[in-house]
Amino acid sequence: MRPMTILESVLPSFLAALAGDYRVVAPQRVGGADVVYADWTDDVPVDLDFVNTVVPPKMLFFPARETLFHIEDPRHATLSAGQEAGATKPLAIFGLRSCDATGLAFLEKFFAGRGFEDDTILARIRSALTMTLACREPGADCFCVCCEAGPWLTAGFDIQFSDLGDRLLADVRTEKGEAAIAAASSLFTLATPEDLDAWSRQLTKVDATFERRSFMAAGTRRISLGRIPQEKWEHWAEDCRGCGGCCFVCPTCSCFTVTDRPSGDDAFDRERQWDACLYEGFTREASGHNPRAAKAERLKRRFFHKMSYQYIDVMGRHGCVGCGRCVATCMGGLDISTLLTRIHDECP
Numbered sequence: 524m525r526p527m528t529i530l531e532s533v534l535p536s537f538l539a540a541l542a543g544d545y546r547v548v549a550p551q552r553v554g555g556a557d558v559v560y561a562d563w564t565d566d567v568p569v570d571l572d573f574v575n576t577v578v579p580p581k582m583l584f585f586p587a588r589e590t591l592f593h594i595e596d597p598r599h600a601t602l603s604a605g606q607e608a609g610a611t612k613p614l615a616i617f618g619l620r621s622c623d624a625t626g627l628a629f630l631e632k633f634f635a636g637r638g639f640e641d642d643t644i645l646a647r648i649r650s651a652l653t654m655t656l657a658c659r660e661p662g663a664d665c666f667c668v669c670c671e672a673g674p675w676l677t678a679g680f681d682i683q684f685s686d687l688g689d690r691l692l693a694d695v696r697t698e699k700g701e702a703a704i705a706a707a708s709s710l711f712t713l714a715t716p717e718d719l720d721a722w723s724r725q726l727t728k729v730d731a732t733f734e735r736r737s738f739m740a741a742g743t744r745r746i747s748l749g750r751i752p753q754e755k756w757e758h759w760a761e762d763c764r765g766c767g768g769c770c771f772v773c774p775t776c777s778c779f780t781v782t783d784r785p786s787g788d789d790a791f792d793r794e795r796q797w798d799a800c801l802y803e804g805f806t807r808e809a810s811g812h813n814p815r816a817a818k819a820e821r822l823k824r825r826f827f828h829k830m831s832y833q834y835i836d837v838m839g840r841h842g843c844v845g846c847g848r849c850v851a852t853c854m855g856g857l858d859i860s861t862l863l864t865r866i867h868d869e870c871p
């Protein structure tokens with residue numbers, strides 16, 4: 524489909540047209556505070572200028588905590604479905620940043636991989652209409668440009684919007700995207716040569732404006748080859764507070780734990796909750812043995828998982844999309860970007 528444009532002033536009408544078939548979610552500054560991906564209503568304007576949400580949109584597909592099923596009577600193993608029983612419309616997510624769309628594709632691969640498919644999460648991801656919003660200005664912590672994850676995409680979306688000022692250019696790549704445009708076709712017009720020129724200039728300009736660059740290649744090589752001395756990991760890990768923030772804000776982190784929570788006489792809810800590899804108990808085994816009891820081992824494992832060739836071979840790419848959230852979150856300076864600089868500078 525050839526690129527189209529839509530005036531920003533009629534964007535709410537487009538989202539309203541999608542609301543019949545989808546649960547529409549868009550970035551909004553709710554209550555004047557942080558921008559979050561929230562259910563869209565006409566009452567709160569869609570934010571087109573945000574840098575990144577604090578919590579990634581992975582929470583819409585892989586919630587921080589959810590009930591998988593209820594155990595009504597453990598003696599007779601009577602089960603009933605969890606909250607998915609009430610799930611209705613697929614998601615239409617507008618304003619997904621390129622890094623987060625890449626992170627979502629990474630999660631899809633993880634939850635589809637290695638002999639086990641998580642049907643619930645895969646259904647949420649695969650039924651969604653993904654409408655990305657290319658970045659006009661990177662944030663100070665962003666380095667997607669080093670991670671093949673932004674500031675715009677060439678694939679991995681249904682529609683990619685780019686803000687041209689008073690209008691948005693829509694680059695449509697899938698039948699799902701075409702159907703969405705068709706549902707509100709009177710709002711769209713064919714992009715003119717001037718629109719396409721403006722788009723091209725914008726893409727070129729934003730690429731050159733990143734302040735942060737990260738030593739991805741050096742980090743990958745040195746981590747994969749075990750070239751970082753153990754005493755470095757031990758020294759760096761002294762600054763880890765074990766808060767788990769780096770994992771929770773990361774759009775590619777997928778670790779979870781499962782617990783049974785009492786919900787009445789003889790009844791339990793089996794819940795899935797996000798977990799963090801920096802938590803001391805994350806790898807503690809039933810015997811009490813913990814193969815990664817030391818902080819240095821946990822930090823080393825996190826970076827091996829994110830950056831090594833060995834995991835690139837499994838997942839097809841780095842486990843970092845350069846969203847910069849851990850840069851903003853880690854109080855110990857142990858985010859990917861900062862530590863890759865230390866690896867580059869201190870571990871030749």
Ligand code: SF4
Pocket residue numbers: 762763764765766767768769770801852853854855856857858
């Ligand atoms: S590396 Fe930083 S953000 Fe992650 S658990 Fe440690 S202190 Fe928290």
Ligand code: SF4
Pocket residue numbers: 769772773774775829842843844845846847848849850858859
């Ligand atoms: S490791 Fe940090 S910068 Fe990379 S995707 Fe995760 S939160 Fe974003």
